[in-house]
Amino acid sequence: MASLKLNPGNRQRVMQGHPWVYANEVQKLLASEFNGQAVECRDAQGRILGTGLYNGHSQIIWRKISKDKQEFNSVFIHKTLAAAFLRRRGLTSGRYFWSESDGIPGLIIDRFESVLVVQFLTMAVDRAQDIILDWLEQELKPTAIILRNDAPSREKEGLLRSVSVGRGTAPSSMWLHFQGVDFLFDWESGQKTGFYLDQCEQHQKVAAYANGRRVLDVFCNQGGFALHCAKQGAASVVGVDSSVEAIGLAKQNSAKNELTITWICENAFDYLKRQKPNSWDLVILDPPPFAKSRDRLQEALGGYKEINLRAMKQLAPGGILATYSCSHHISYEIYRQMLMEAAADVGRNVRLLEMCKQSYDHPVMLNIPESEYLRGFILEIE
Numbered sequence: 001m002a003s004l005k006l007n008p009g010n011r012q013r014v015m016q017g018h019p020w021v022y023a024n025e026v027q028k029l030l031a032s033e034f035n036g037q038a039v040e041c042r043d044a045q046g047r048i049l050g051t052g053l054y055n056g057h058s059q060i061i062w063r064k065i066s067k068d069k070q071e072f073n074s075v076f077i078h079k080t081l082a083a084a085f086l087r088r089r090g091l092t093s094g095r096y097f098w099s100e101s102d103g104i105p106g107l108i109i110d111r112f113e114s115v116l117v118v119q120f121l122t123m124a125v126d127r128a129q130d131i132i133l134d135w136l137e138q139e140l141k142p143t144a145i146i147l148r149n150d151a152p153s154r155e156k157e158g159l160l161r162s163v164s165v166g167r168g169t170a171p172s173s174m175w176l177h178f179q180g181v182d183f184l185f186d187w188e189s190g191q192k193t194g195f196y197l198d199q200c201e202q203h204q205k206v207a208a209y210a211n212g213r214r215v216l217d218v219f220c221n222q223g224g225f226a227l228h229c230a231k232q233g234a235a236s237v238v239g240v241d242s243s244v245e246a247i248g249l250a251k252q253n254s255a256k257n258e259l260t261i262t263w264i265c266e267n268a269f270d271y272l273k274r275q276k277p278n279s280w281d282l283v284i285l286d287p288p289p290f291a292k293s294r295d296r297l298q299e300a301l302g303g304y305k306e307i308n309l310r311a312m313k314q315l316a317p318g319g320i321l322a323t324y325s326c327s328h329h330i331s332y333e334i335y336r337q338m339l340m341e342a343a344a345d346v347g348r349n350v351r352l353l354e355m356c357k358q359s360y361d362h363p364v365m366l367n368i369p370e371s372e373y374l375r376g377f378i379l380e381i382e
Contacts, residue, residue: 003040017367019064029056036123038072053124057158063105074131093178095197095361101371114143123157144170146187181227182256198358203228206322210234213281218268223250225284230259237261240271272310282320283311289327309342315381324376349382
């Protein structure tokens with residue numbers, strides 16, 4: 001098995017257990033023939049740190065799969081898939097496999113009842129497609145396996161982007177009954193794998209506060225929060241998103257569930273600027289990632305502060321603010337400090353009700369800070 005060797009010194013995160021090695025951290029790159037293969041990584045003294053998937057096309061050239069010497073073959077893949085699925089036993093719809101957090105970097109598997117949506121995001125995983133798809137067909141017997149290989153990260157691996165049906169026959173769209181609510185699942189045009197699964201636990205958690213309240217769901221996407229709040233007896237519900245496609249799906253979802261919700265296609269910042277104090281009893285802020293890189297952290301915090309400050313201004317006394325960040329660069333401490341500053345600026349006292357995180361089927365690994373990306377707070381605004 002080929003080996004990479006780290007530069008002298010102990011500055012590399014892989015020395016503390018992180019599973020990634022970058023191109024500038026090794027003494028010499030391997031020949032292109034090793035792209036997509038399992039190779040060893042050793043420290044500057046030659047001590048083995050583990051086996052990982054190599055790709056010289058990528059900035060992240062090595063992604064760890066084992067602390068020992070390990071071939072990336074069908075035996076390893078099947079064993080790793082089975083272990084991940086066992087951790088999710090009883091889950092009929094959700095994320096069944098999540099990349100490094102489940103042991104195979106670059107593999108995403110989402111299950112939507114009888115349909116699987118798979119992403120192959122690294123070269124080694126892309127080359128192992130048939131091994132993975134054969135196992136999924138045998139073990140889960142899906143009606144269709146859809147390949148959403150359109151993520152921009154594939155280009156960084158030297159891979160083409162595409163969307164196709166890998167196995168079976170897939171409808172262009174289907175109704176998904178999920179946690180008591182019907183959603184129109186569109187695997188061709190929906191974002192990510194067609195549906196955001198990481199907030200599903202939060203939909204129900206926030207809806208528990210909705211009964212009898214005037215609810216505003218900002219950055220609503222397909223309306224996950226809004227639909228659950230309406231179902232739980234909210235006095236009124238408004239959903240706002242700038243995407244025409246998302247609002248179109250949200251309208252179909254509310255009609256299917258026979259729920260009365262007002263959907264508004266508008267920039268969220270513009271909409272919030274026009275609202276008046278005491279307009280809402282429950283506001284949900286679930287924006288896309290504002291900080292996609294660490295060097296944009298301060299800019300992102302400015303955006304988070306603006307929307308949270310306006311929501312605090314507009315909530316009636318005793319109102320609830322459910323606010324989230326999906327930028328892994330924004331820690332709980334950083335987000336909490338921003339919220340404290342926003343509350344001070346508007347002169348409101350804020351009571352912490354709950355700290356929130358991503359759904360359990362998106363497991364967080366302590367040695368991979370990037371795996372913990374969704375954080376939130378449910379607050380009472382006095």
